[in-house]
Amino acid sequence: MGLFPFDDAACSALAEAHGTPLFAYRGATAETQFKRLREALPKGVRLAYAVKANPHPELLKRFASLGASFDCASIGELRGVKELSLPPGRIFFAGPGKRREELELALQMSVRIQAEGWEDLARLDEMSKSDVSMNLRVHPATGAEEGNRIIGGVGPSAFGIDEEQLPEILERAKSLRRVRIRGLHVFAASNQRDAEKLLATHRMVLEMAARLHREHRLELEQIDLGGGLGVAYSEDQTELDVKALGQGLLQLRHEHSWFKGELILEPGRYLSASCGIYLVRVIRIKESRGTRFAILEGGINHLLRPLLTGEPFPVRAVGKPGPMAHTTLAGPLCTSLDRLGDVDLPIDLAPGDLLAFGHTGAYGFSEGMTHFLSHPIPAEIWVT
Numbered sequence: 185m186g187l188f189p190f191d192d193a194a195c196s197a198l199a200e201a202h203g204t205p206l207f208a209y210r211g212a213t214a215e216t217q218f219k220r221l222r223e224a225l226p227k228g229v230r231l232a233y234a235v236k237a238n239p240h241p242e243l244l245k246r247f248a249s250l251g252a253s254f255d256c257a258s259i260g261e262l263r264g265v266k267e268l269s270l271p272p273g274r275i276f277f278a279g280p281g282k283r284r285e286e287l288e289l290a291l292q293m294s295v296r297i298q299a300e301g302w303e304d305l306a307r308l309d310e311m312s313k314s315d316v317s318m319n320l321r322v323h324p325a326t327g328a329e330e331g332n333r334i335i336g337g338v339g340p341s342a343f344g345i346d347e348e349q350l351p352e353i354l355e356r357a358k359s360l361r362r363v364r365i366r367g368l369h370v371f372a373a374s375n376q377r378d379a380e381k382l383l384a385t386h387r388m389v390l391e392m393a394a395r396l397h398r399e400h401r402l403e404l405e406q407i408d409l410g411g412g413l414g415v416a417y418s419e420d421q422t423e424l425d426v427k428a429l430g431q432g433l434l435q436l437r438h439e440h441s442w443f444k445g446e447l448i449l450e451p452g453r454y455l456s457a458s459c460g461i462y463l464v465r466v467i468r469i470k471e472s473r474g475t476r477f478a479i480l481e482g483g484i485n486h487l488l489r490p491l492l493t494g495e496p497f498p499v500r501a502v503g504k505p506g507p508m509a510h511t512t513l514a515g516p517l518c519t520s521l522d523r524l525g526d527v528d529l530p531i532d533l534a535p536g537d538l539l540a541f542g543h544t545g546a547y548g549f550s551e552g553m554t555h556f557l558s559h560p561i562p563a564e565i566w567v568t
């Protein structure tokens with residue numbers, strides 16, 4: 185997977201034609217990435233694209249044409265996916281606080297809803313006119329290690345049902361008239377590039393499912409293992425080995441032969457990051473007390489992720505080879521939070537130069553704070 189979907193000539197042409205700042209997505213790259221993962225996964229593993237990573241309608245259409253299912257987390261995402269006119273079974277809906285109108289639309293679209301608490305089960309039971317199958321989103325009691333963070337377990341969480349509360353929820357669920365619990369959902373990783381660590385969380389989920397099946401006679405049609413498949417944001421990071429992930433999942437299926445249903449993976453980042461680029465021009469170069477700043481047309485209003493994670497998107501100066509100098513990237517916003525990272529860029533970088541940020545097809549435009557400081561909203565261009 186390359187860091188940039190467009191070469192220098194294409195970046196210059198896009199900037200010339202559409203102005204900057206600009207997001208551009210290359211459909212062919214998204215398709216290659218989807219197929220890379222699909223082909224690495226065994227049969228019986230459904231691939232659901234997490235729309236939050238990038239809800240661009242053309243991207244959704246492209247993934248739908250390749251057989252994708254979709255994980256939605258808001259009424260807007262549900263409406264976007266509704267446009268695809270998919271058959272039942274290909275849409276999921278998760279979220280810790282679902283509004284009634286969202287549940288109504290999800291029911292109308294025959295979406296499989298991930299219940300995040302008793303309230304979701306009870307409300308669906310009251311709203312549904314016919315029998316409805318739901319999954320339980322579980323917040324596991326044991327943690328999965330991800331970098332220096334432990335996620336998916338241990339501490340308190342707004343997401344899902346604490347694992348230790350499951351016996352009580354399953355008991356109460358016997359009183360439901362319409363709702364049947366037929367699946368589990370656990371989202372316990374984020375940007376994880378180590379297949380073994382992903383598989384460790386998947387193993388934990390299947391063991392939990394086996395316990396629930398054994399002890400509570402829970403009949404499961406599906407087990408949703410969440411997303412969290414990572415991408416390399418720089419040349420020196422190793423890519424996720426999706427073949428190893430696929431083989432590990434196959435092995436887990438053999439070990440859990442009691443489970444006859446389907447496994448679901450719902451990655452966002454892995455599928456859409458590499459198809460996107462963000463193009464922005466340098467406004468000023470400023471030296472301040474030994475630090476060289478490049479002040480850009482856009483900052484955290486368009487790319488929030490560097491602020492949230494401390495990790496920059498990969499960046500290059502279009503049409504300008506090295507030698508390089510250490511540069512702090514700042515946006516135009518009147519806040520010292522507006523930084524896109526400390527990177528190496530050409531020593532002769534100058535106002536008007538074009539920068540290209542790669543891997544911005546996921547959690548780029550969709551995660552930016554586009555209204556903050558009221559700068560113009562960047563265009564999003566789809567290139568087939």
Ligand SMILES: Cc1ncc(COP(=O)(O)O)c(C=O)c1O
Nearest residue numbers: 234278375411412413451452453
């Ligand atoms: C429920 C759920 N599924 C899937 C995803 C996608 O995660 P990723 O883009 O890391 O694969 C998220 C991300 O927040 C999520 O909350």
